[in-house]
Amino acid sequence: MNMTKNLRGATALGRGLIAVRAEAQPKTPASIAELATAFEAFKTAHTQQLDEIKAGKVDVLTTEKLDKINASLDEITAAVDDQAKQIAAVKLNGGAPGDMEPTNPEYVSAFKAHMRKGEITAAMSVGTATDGGYLAPIEWDRTITNKLKQLSPIRANAQVISISGPGFSRVYNDGVIGSGWVGETAARPETATPGLTTLTFTPGEIYANPAITQTALDDVAIDLEQWLGDEVDGEFAIQENIAFLSGNGTNKPFGILTYVTGAANAAKHPFGAIQLTNAAGAAAVTSDEIVDLIYSLPSERSGNAKFYLNRSSLGKLRKLKDGQNNYIWQPSFVAGEPSTLAGYPVIEVPGMPNIAASNVSILFGDMAATYLVVDRVGIRVLRDPYTNKSFVHFYTTKRVGGGVQNPEYMRALKQAAS
Numbered sequence: 001m002n003m004t005k006n007l008r009g010a011t012a013l014g015r016g017l018i019a020v021r022a023e024a025q026p027k028t029p030a031s032i033a034e035l036a037t038a039f040e041a042f043k044t045a046h047t048q049q050l051d052e053i054k055a056g057k058v059d060v061l062t063t064e065k066l067d068k069i070n071a072s073l074d075e076i077t078a079a080v081d082d083q084a085k086q087i088a089a090v091k092l093n094g095g096a097p098g099d100m101e102p103t104n105p106e107y108v109s110a111f112k113a114h115m116r117k118g119e120i121t122a123a124m125s126v127g128t129a130t131d132g133g134y135l136a137p138i139e140w141d142r143t144i145t146n147k148l149k150q151l152s153p154i155r156a157n158a159q160v161i162s163i164s165g166p167g168f169s170r171v172y173n174d175g176v177i178g179s180g181w182v183g184e185t186a187a188r189p190e191t192a193t194p195g196l197t198t199l200t201f202t203p204g205e206i207y208a209n210p211a212i213t214q215t216a217l218d219d220v221a222i223d224l225e226q227w228l229g230d231e232v233d234g235e236f237a238i239q240e241n242i243a244f245l246s247g248n249g250t251n252k253p254f255g256i257l258t259y260v261t262g263a264a265n266a267a268k269h270p271f272g273a274i275q276l277t278n279a280a281g282a283a284a285v286t287s288d289e290i291v292d293l294i295y296s297l298p299s300e301r302s303g304n305a306k307f308y309l310n311r312s313s314l315g316k317l318r319k320l321k322d323g324q325n326n327y328i329w330q331p332s333f334v335a336g337e338p339s340t341l342a343g344y345p346v347i348e349v350p351g352m353p354n355i356a357a358s359n360v361s362i363l364f365g366d367m368a369a370t371y372l373v374v375d376r377v378g379i380r381v382l383r384d385p386y387t388n389k390s391f392v393h394f395y396t397t398k399r400v401g402g403g404v405q406n407p408e409y410m411r412a413l414k415q416a417a418s
Helices: 002-023 032-054 060-093 105-117 138-151 153-157 214-219 224-246 287-295 311-317
Strands: 159-163 168-173 196-201 204-208 211-213 275-278 306-309 344-348 360-365 371-384 391-404 410-414
Touching: 032 060, 060 311, 105 214, 105 224, 105 371, 138 153, 138 224, 138 371, 153 224, 153 306, 153 344, 153 371, 196 391, 204 224, 211 214, 214 391, 224 371, 224 391, 275 287, 287 360, 287 410, 306 311, 311 344
Parallel strands: 159 371, 275 410, 306 344
Antiparallel strands: 168 196, 204 391, 211 391, 306 360, 360 410, 371 391
């Protein structure tokens, strides 16, 4: 009887899994309803697994089934989160040109002619460099920047500013000021004066060097700017995300993880390091530790707080429950909004460390108040038809810097050493 019941349950879940996976293909728009259905299937399978563990009968098939449903749930959640990013980007980019001047049609036309055939006209004097590099047209520059916001989760959530000089400096007040109580006619001795500290955010240079044959440039009716953008933005986003997390500051940004207590830049900021909450396990996190992490951030700093972790870690946290047996992870029920963990939005960051010994596996806080991305305005393109004949290389560079501007708005969870 029990075997028949289990087989029926497995069949129902199997059908649900097939439906979930069918709807989770990358090119199929995911819906909130599909995500809710997948989560119900996950909860059913997870409950079945827990019941088997309590009974001392661990079924390998149940574990495999749960892993498959969990993977499908990852795919659908990622698709819904991608839609949320795109919706946010549309809202954000509606007024994106605010810091850029209108496009110069003459320069755009001259730039395209130069990219295709190497022609140089008077209009190309705008942005001319001594080594033959030219600033990309404003619209193309803007398009690349907008795509980076969608592809790089740190950039999308951090504060981003554009500068026109070689670097950006910010002054910090240490808040040390003396005071005291005195009588009406008592002396007023000098009190302590606040100290000022300056931090400089210096852009490093990121580059890509796509190539295309001169024949294709001459004969094929391609959208050159679209092709260049597609070649460049993905690579830039990958390199940026690595640097924003763990960069050492040498020709690149300082990564946010390097400012955590005990890390290389823990003493760099005048306000101190990003504080840690320590997990008891090396390869696991409990619901109580998530709560401890949340409440380690002061309430006045938590208004825009989110969780930042990778997909592997999210798969483990999805199984956690609170004291009332409710799952602390919940799928999104509103289009354009991410899933939540203990009520706070979850942002998937591919480069974050896994839940493993001594790793900082989770960040929680206000990324916009914590991390600053500094863009040196202008993507430059150097046309190189000589290095690799008969290909024309488009050596494309963008100067980007970054670092923690205020560690008080972020907390981190670190796994035990063993």
